[in-house]
Amino acid sequence: MENEVKIDKESKAREIKVENLSMRQLLELDACTRCGECANWCPAYEQDKREPINPRGRAYDFRTILKRQYGLLRPEGFLGKLLGKKPVNEEEIKRIVADLYECSTCKQCHYVCPANIDTVELWEGIRRSIVEAGYGPLDTQKDLITSVKSYDNPWRQPRSSRARWTRVAKKKKRIKEEPKDISKIKADVIYYVGCTGSYDVNVEEVAINTVNIFEFSKTDFGILGNKERCCGSVLLRMGDHESFETIAKENIKQFNELGIKALVTSCSGCFKTIKEDYAKIGGMNFDVKHTAEYLVDLIKAGKLELKHEVKMKVTYHDPCHLGRHSGVFDAPREVLKSIPGIEIVEMERSREFSRCCGAGGGLKAGYPDIQNKISQKRVTDALATGATELVSACPFCYQGLQVGIQAMNAPITMRDITELVYMSLTGITQKEAPAAEGEAEAE
Secondary structure, eight states, X not given: OXXXXXXXXXXXOOOOOSTTSOHHHHHHHHHOOOOOHHHHHOHHHHHSOOGGGSHHHHHHHHHHHHHHHHSTTOTTSHHHHHTTOOOOBHHHHHHHHHHHTSOOOOOHHHHHOTTOOOHHHHHHHHXXXXXXXXXXXXXXXXXXXXXXXXXXXXXXXXGGGTTHHHHHHHHTTSSSSOOOBTTTSOOSEEEEOOHHHHHOGGGHHXXXXXXXXXXXXXXXXXXXXXXXXXXXXXXXXXXXXXXXXXXHHHHHHHHHTTTOSEEEESOHHHHHIIIIIGGGTOOOSSEEEEHHHHHHHHHHTTOOOOOSOOOEEEEEOOOTTTTTTTOOOHHHHHHXXXXXXXXXXXXXXXXXXXXXXXXXXXXXXXXXHHHHHHHHHXXXXXXXXXXXXXXXXXXXXXXXXXXXXXXXXXXXXXXEHHHHHHHHHHSSOGGGSOOOSSOOOOO
């Protein structure tokens, strides 16, 4: 196994700092009643039925480590000596670390916890302590961290290629003009594309459709192009808080100096990170909106005429960072309801109980097989509705769910919500739009 724990029974483990956990979080470790409700809902545990994988087991194991390093059960203490307790060794720590990262940080456990434990904040705090002690993240996840630090994106792509999608789209006549460089020409709105939307050609529709929708609505917007940096979400979720804070401060400074009124992003992870996590680092002088929220604003203001019928039966997948983490459940559904011809059917698990796609929290990088199985479960949920289209509002979920669709060869098409809006505006899909002769190559 790629993340198999290397056993070193003789070596005493380094101490795990508790300073990164607030008093409330330390109390939350003890507040777990071990009722097991979280185990009934955890997407990772559903695929890997080991007790340390579910939130109950994870909290218990970490609490035990802390008690043996700092509490009454420490080997050098009276009770520890009386009970013959031994120091925590490397084997135990590495096993716990491997289990800790088999988690998508989807926040489902928080919503079903009778003790109302803020589980994701707790897991991320523990990961931070693990990283600072030199035990995390997993080897298979370290490339993500290194890439963000070296290339400003987790995909090991050069900075100079970040805006390549705009040049290719213009050459293929999928957009009229490349969006203006907002660092040179002022605009009211910055479209923060994000790493996945910028680099992954499989989800290029998201950025292309968004640009065209903004042009239709006459939104005064621009992008940073090659000057755009990763939001740092992957660093924060993996536990590298120090590096995240550095990126966050740089981005906040850059955004504040643009004189914008709003930042709009299609990525749910970027949205949650910039709106909520950046706010803990520094002040921002602009609004942060997800594309779905901004589309609602445009529709209500009469700036988008959704006149063409889109005769599709669709079901909507709530991205974890947009839904459970940020509370945005209604906006995407309002957009879908505004499109004539659309029939919306909800999955059995939706809104705060929506099943995760498995791609977040580093789970896809650390445990791709588990992510694949989780994705297939969500695709199965979608198929049960009878829908022909599975719609979401996040390029990362698009990626994650596409894994399941392809693995199952499922008779359902993955769509981003912006694609359906574009279809209603124009009566055509982006893929039907005329392309320039020949294939666009990197410049």
